[in-house]
Amino acid sequence: MRTVFVGAVEGSLRALEALIASDLTPGLVVTIPPGKAARHSDFCDIAGPAAAAGSNVMLTDNINSQDTLREIEAFAPDLSLVIGWSQICQARFRAIPSIGTIGFHPAPLPAFRGRAAIPWTILADLPETAATLFWIDAGCDTGDIAAQIRIPLTPDETARSLYDKQVSMLARMLPETVTQIAAGNITRVPQDHSKASYCARRRPEDGRIDWSEPAPQIARLIRAVGDPYPGAWSEIDGNRITIRTARVHEGAPKYIGLPGQIQEIDDRTIRISCGGFTCLEVTAYQGDGGRPPARHAILGQRQPEAAR
Template identity: 30%
Template sequence: MRIVTFGFQTWGHRTLQAIIGSKHEVVLAVTHPPSDNPYERMWNDSVEELALAHGIPVHLAKRPDDELRRAVEEADPDLIVANNWRTWLPEDIYRRPRLGTLNIHDSLLPKYAGFSPLIWALINGDPQVGVTAHLMDERLDAGPIVAQVAVPVGPADRTVDLFHRTVGEIEPLLLHALDLLESGTAQPIPQNPADATYFHKRSERDSHIDFGWPAEVIERLIRAQSDPYPNAFCYFKGERLRVLSASVSNTRYGGTPGRITVEDSGGIAVTAGPQAWSGANRALILHRIRTDDGVEHDALAYLGNSGGYLE
C-alpha cells in the first residue's frame, strides 16, 4: 500500500520506522516543526530526520492548510497512518485515501481519548494501559477500533516505564492492523460512547499536589510525574518543592491536610485525604524532594519535625 504518515515525536518516529521496515511504501511523511513545549521535547525522536534519511518527502505543518491538502492529494495514498498528530484533521484529509486514516493512540480506547493518557491512567490507578489502532472519524479518538493491545501496570510503575512498554507495542500492532486493512479482513468495532472518557492536555497546575486527595492518589500522581516529566510539586513556606519519591503510611493520621507530622518509614508523614480530621486516612510519606535550584534532598532531613504545612 501507498501510505502517508502524520506523526510527531517518538510515537510518530516509531510508526514511520515500522512502515519503512514493512512491505508498504511511505510516499509522504507529515510532521510538526520542532517545539519548545517541555512535554514535546522529552520523547523527541525526529520524524523529519528519519524520513529524509530514507529518501521520503517531508511536509512540515502546524495545522492543516491548503498546502497540506495539495501535498496529500499529490501523494495519492491508499491509507493515512497517524500517531501523535497534535491538531485536528479535517474530513477532506482523513477520508481522502481509499482506506481512510488509521490513528494510533496510546490508551485502551474508548477510555482516555485526548491527551496524556498514560499519566492520567496511572493517576487513576488503572490496572492496565495500552495502544489502540482505530479508523479516524469526525470525533477525536472515537472511530471504530481495528486492533488493540493491553499492557499491565505494576504497583511501582512510573509513566516513563509505561511509555517504553507501550511504544514497544506500536510496530506489531500497526503491522497487524495494516495486514487486516490491506486484505479486507478488518472488522472495525464501533466504540461505545457511554464508556468514553476525554482528558485535556496537562499543564503546570495539574502537577500541583492537593493534600485533600487521598495519599494513595497523591503517591500515584508523584510516580506519574516522575523524571523526565515535570514533577509533582507543593510549596513549603513559599518555596516550591518537587516531590521525587513518596509512599503511603500503614498508620492512619488525623488533622489538617498538608500538615507535616512525624518520621515514618524513613521519611516524613504529611496528613492527607478527605475528612482528614477524622483520623481515618493514611498519610503521604515524603522521601526525596528537589528544590528550585535543582538540588535533591532527603525529605525528612529537609523538613524535619517542623510542624509546618505544605500547600
C-alpha cells in the same frame, strides 16, 4: 500502497522505526519544526530517521493548513497514519487518503476517550487498559477499531512504565495492521458508544500536590504525572519542587505533623506528613531553589503577603 505518517513524539519514533524495520517505510512523513518542540513534553525528532530511511519529510505546525493539505494531496496517499499529534484532523485532511486514516489511542476504546489517557488510567487505579488503533472520523476517538491489545497494570504502575508498554504494543500492532490493509484485509469494528467515557485535558499546573490528601493518593498522583510528563510539584519559599519518585511510608517511626510538613530529611529521602496523619517518603526530587528544604518546613503553604 502509498502511506503518509504524521507524528512528533517518542511513540511516533518507535512506530516509525517499526514500520521501517518491516519494509513499510512511509513515502511521506509529516512532523513539527524543532522550534515547536515545547508543544509536547515527550517530543522526539522523527525527521532525521525518516529522511535516512528514504521518506520525504514535511515540517508543519498545523496539519489542517492550506499549504500542508496541498502538499499531502499532491502526494496522493492511500493511507494516513496519525501517531502522536496534538491537533484534530479535520474533514479535508481525512478525505485525502483513498482508504482512510488510522490513529492510535493508549486506552481501551470506547473507554477513556480524550486527553491524557495514561495519567487518568493510573489516577483511576485501573487493573488493566489497552492499546488501540482506530479509524479516525469526525468525533473524538469515536472511529471503528482496527486493532486492540489488552495491557495488565501493576499496583505501582508509573506514567513511564505504562507509556513504554503502550509504545511497545503500538510498535507491534502498527506494522501488522498496515500489512493487512495493504493486502485488502481491512478490519473495522464499530465502537459501542453506550460504553464510552471521556478524559479531560490535564495541564502542568494540575500536578500540584494537595498535602491534605492521604499519602497513597499523593503517591498515585506522583506516579501518574511523572516522566515523560511534567511531574507532580509543590512550592516552598517561592521555589517549586518537582517530586519524581515517592512511596508511602509505613511502619515505625510514626510521624504526627501538619499536611506538607517535612518530618525527616537526609541525603536519600524526605519524609513529609500528609492528610490523615499519613506520611510520604520522597526518594527523588528536583528543586528550583538550589538547596533542600529544612526540617519542619511546610510545603505548599502560601506565603504571607508583604506588609503594606
